[in-house]
Amino acid sequence: MDFFLFLILSLCLSYNGVDAGREISMNQQHRILSKNNFNTVFATDDDDFDCVDIYKQPAFQHPLLKNHKIQMHPNLSIESTASSIRKTFRLQHHDEGCPPGKVPIQRIKSKNVIDAEFMLPRHADVFHQFTKEFPGQHFATMYTRAPYSFMPYHGARATVDIHNPSVEMNQFSMAQIWVQNGHSSDLNSLQVGWGVHPRIYGDNLTRFTTYWTADNYQKTGCYNMMCPGFVQVHPTKRLGQSFKGISIIGGEQWVIDILISQDKSTGNWWLTIYGDEKIGYWPKEIFTHLGDGANYLEYGGWTYNSPSGISPPMGSGKFPSNNYTVACWFAQIRYVNEVYREDDVHRLNMVKYNTDANCYDLKYLFYAGKIFGHTFSFGGPGGNCIT
Numbered sequence: 001m002d003f004f005l006f007l008i009l010s011l012c013l014s015y016n017g018v019d020a021g022r023e024i025s026m027n028q029q030h031r032i033l034s035k036n037n038f039n040t041v042f043a044t045d046d047d048d049f050d051c052v053d054i055y056k057q058p059a060f061q062h063p064l065l066k067n068h069k070i071q072m073h074p075n076l077s078i079e080s081t082a083s084s085i086r087k088t089f090r091l092q093h094h095d096e097g098c099p100p101g102k103v104p105i106q107r108i109k110s111k112n113v114i115d116a117e118f119m120l121p122r123h124a125d126v127f128h129q130f131t132k133e134f135p136g137q138h139f140a141t142m143y144t145r146a147p148y149s150f151m152p153y154h155g156a157r158a159t160v161d162i163h164n165p166s167v168e169m170n171q172f173s174m175a176q177i178w179v180q181n182g183h184s185s186d187l188n189s190l191q192v193g194w195g196v197h198p199r200i201y202g203d204n205l206t207r208f209t210t211y212w213t214a215d216n217y218q219k220t221g222c223y224n225m226m227c228p229g230f231v232q233v234h235p236t237k238r239l240g241q242s243f244k245g246i247s248i249i250g251g252e253q254w255v256i257d258i259l260i261s262q263d264k265s266t267g268n269w270w271l272t273i274y275g276d277e278k279i280g281y282w283p284k285e286i287f288t289h290l291g292d293g294a295n296y297l298e299y300g301g302w303t304y305n306s307p308s309g310i311s312p313p314m315g316s317g318k319f320p321s322n323n324y325t326v327a328c329w330f331a332q333i334r335y336v337n338e339v340y341r342e343d344d345v346h347r348l349n350m351v352k353y354n355t356d357a358n359c360y361d362l363k364y365l366f367y368a369g370k371i372f373g374h375t376f377s378f379g380g381p382g383g384n385c386i387t
Helices: 026-033 082-086 110-119
Strands: 038-043 048-053 102-106 137-145 155-161 171-181 188-196 207-213 255-262 269-273 277-282 296-305 328-336 342-344 351-354 361-367 374-379
Touching: 137 328, 137 361, 137 374, 155 171, 155 296, 171 255, 188 255, 255 328, 296 328, 296 374, 351 361
Parallel strands: none
Antiparallel strands: 038 048, 048 102, 137 296, 137 351, 155 255, 155 328, 171 188, 171 296, 188 207, 255 269, 269 277, 328 342, 328 374, 361 374
């Protein structure tokens, strides 16, 4: 299976009172990318990427990570829930990778630098959530909060069905996990899942997609490694990879198992897939609230369309049902508790959030047995939605 990662580097400069600021001009980004520290190893069928010295990757352009020491392996002892899913559905695999001491980074092309202006932090209206002040966004999710302020979450997990909804240039459609802490003015958020997002990828492929912010999408954060922040350690798997195995309605199903978990000793937030594939981490230093854990977890679908247009499909494009080969679904919905142990979500602490039942919906199936655990199906065809 071939993969793709589209990368825009952006350095961090201090301004407007934000810690060590984080914005840089597009021309400066392009000059950085032109430095001769990339070693070309191989190309995929949809784009090229380079193997970069692990100590010269974008993360270390972040002013708060100048003296950061790479954590090559997490201190995690969380039991995997992926084994039962492995026996039932198809997983994604990739055999090519970088040599020792290097990590895969997408090669930048000039046209991509221009297109990427759409997703820079200053475009906060595209990413602002849970408010009708910014029309065009729709959610079909389940969310939960820590029951007590002194009992934070230290991670979230789910196995997610992979689909490829039809999306136009000014739209996106995603299925992801949110791990968050903070207030409306300085929200810290980590988001991981799959997305179809032509404006940042230049195509309509379904890709492994992440996002982070430390100030509610204002001047910090970005998708994947498009700005300094995420530290890549895996020699093969990388943010932005395309999934060539896509679930078929009524047929074969492909999934990705995702774990976002905080390292107890360092406070770094690690990204793991399929229980044992450690992709990398977001360092504790880049956050203002997540260093102490999360107080909010969310799982589900998210779409966006320009306010004057039609909203795209979510998930498989079908409304939720009990049929796992028709509607898109989340299974094995779990969290990492205050003592860093993985546990099932509590059904009474899960709240449904749906912005427009005419376009999308979500059906919580509760505990669906050992293979699926706590599960819900979600999605819909989109169309002329209310907001």
